[in-house]
Amino acid sequence: MDYRRWSQLDRLISQKNFEYLLIDIRSEREYERAHIPTAVSIPYEKLITSLPVENMFLTIIVYGGKGNKPVAAARYLSRSGYFNVTSFGAISRWKGELTRIGYKGEKHIEYSEKGRADFPV
Numbered sequence: 001m002d003y004r005r006w007s008q009l010d011r012l013i014s015q016k017n018f019e020y021l022l023i024d025i026r027s028e029r030e031y032e033r034a035h036i037p038t039a040v041s042i043p044y045e046k047l048i049t050s051l052p053v054e055n056m057f058l059t060i061i062v063y064g065g066k067g068n069k070p071v072a073a074a075r076y077l078s079r080s081g082y083f084n085v086t087s088f089g090a091i092s093r094w095k096g097e098l099t100r101i102g103y104k105g106e107k108h109i110e111y112s113e114k115g116r117a118d119f120p121v
Helices: 002-014 026-032 070-078
Strands: 020-024 059-064 084-090 106-112 115-120
Touching: 002 020, 002 059, 002 084, 002 115, 059 070
Parallel strands: 020 059, 059 084
Antiparallel strands: 106 115
16 A cells, blocks of 8 residues: 555656645654655644645645644645545655755654654665
8 A cells, every 4th residue: 555655646746747735744844854855844733724725626645754643634624625635644655765955864764742763765
């Protein structure tokens, strides 16, 4: 299941003529360390207080750290009227390259409420 999800998202990202919104709901600091290419940072706490776009038919994919926040965020957006929302799950499911902003190191560090897990990049 993880590979199928990853390959679907990888194909979506590589398409230049398909409009979508990929939302990273982790903290801005975690986003800067490493994120999936084309993702925008809208931390969970900000997402649930304001809607990301006016186009209710836009394809929206949400991902985050470990835990249920990506699923909860996708449910929130669906209940808010967005028609095509899905949760990718944790960033650790992504098998492709990650984009970094001001991060130097050999590992991506994924934080969650329960601790941290290191993922080779």
